[in-house]
Amino acid sequence: MQSRSPASRTGRPRSATADAAILAATREALVELGWSKLTLGDVATRAGVAKTTLYRRWAGKNELVVDAVAELFDALELPDRGSLAADIEGVVLQFATILALPEAKSGLMAVVAEATRDDALRERIRASVVDRQKRLVLEGRARAQARGELPPEPDPASSARTVDLIFDMVAGAVVHRTLVSAEPADEEWVRGFTRVLLHGLGD
């Protein structure tokens, strides 16, 4: 969330209810209006708060939408399904389900686009959205190595590179499938994707 300086202990505290109402209203507006037609004044009205309250907490539309969308990814987890392939399929399906939500589709790509010219915004996205997924890649690999499905990584540097590569491939493919190709990343697609990811095109 927004960083409130912990030194301030005096004065009226910020309403946590208002926070939740604003983020919910933002997602609602994303569904109904989309990114470009979403206005902060409208969000304030939907949330039942004053527009000035919004500007006290968020620097602008970008930061607000990142926080609103980030909450959607809280549900991500990696259930142990017994094999690397099954684990991958499970988590990719979860990711695809979240990304299929209209509020995620409209908002996420727009803030990513804005982040190309705003380092602070990109860092905010990384911290609140991306890292939560990258953790799943690390967990899944550790499990697979414990099962003997993947060889252990000797070199820590090359290990980090591999995680980044896998992450770009998984997240990138699902995002591209959902947003650009505009086709559902359903079970059939996820099975095919996992097969190529694990065994390559040559089979």
Added chain:
Amino acid sequence: MQSRSPASRTGRPRSATADAAILAATREALVELGWSKLTLGDVATRAGVAKTTLYRRWAGKNELVVDAVAELFDALELPDRGSLAADIEGVVLQFATILALPEAKSGLMAVVAEATRDDALRERIRASVVDRQKRLVLEGRARAQARGELPPEPDPASSARTVDLIFDMVAGAVVHRTLVSAEPADEEWVRGFTRVLLHGLGD
């Protein structure tokens, strides 16, 4: 480009010079201002044309930026490097080079985000940007099958699915690497990506 009705053969023709100037000015403004701060009035001034001329040819910012960015992908081709791996590396590097341009980064993701709520816009992107890349996937696979590096596809339906899958994986990974991870998709990264794509994680 924009569809001018071919029946209209009379009257003053539209200036092709103005078209080129507008698209160039759009890319210039994308570099300097980014998507959100780009205004059509500013583009018109840069291009040396009246704002009304812009609105006569494009419905709005979305369509204009799609056309401006699409021209960047005209340079894509698939040189024959002798092996499937080398072909993939070559074309992925080309794609990454284009996507690293600031005007492509700022503009492309923004219009993709807008396209989640605008079918016509998504179709415009598909026609002018995506299909040009998908053609390369088809060519590359045909070459690899001729060389015996890939098995021939018996079922046309499953063949089309595979092309779509490969395309989502390639384009998605490069886009995610460049825009979200904000790391360069350089030769080293492309080599690692190609290896996983061809042989899988289990090696």
Added chain:
DNA sequence: GGCTTTCGCTACGAGTCGTAGCGTAATGCC
């Protein structure tokens, strides 16, 4: 020359932005 369409220019109402100012409400500290 006449017809048609585009061009540059100006002007306009509508809408959004982000901020300032004010009085009030809610908390911690003494």
Added chain:
DNA sequence: GGCATTACGCTACGACTCGTAGCGAAAGCC
């Protein structure tokens, strides 16, 4: 309980952008 401090709701504001309308002039085809 009183005080300082901060958040809140509300209103109003100038600045900006949007997309369109109307005009006279320009450039092509018959």
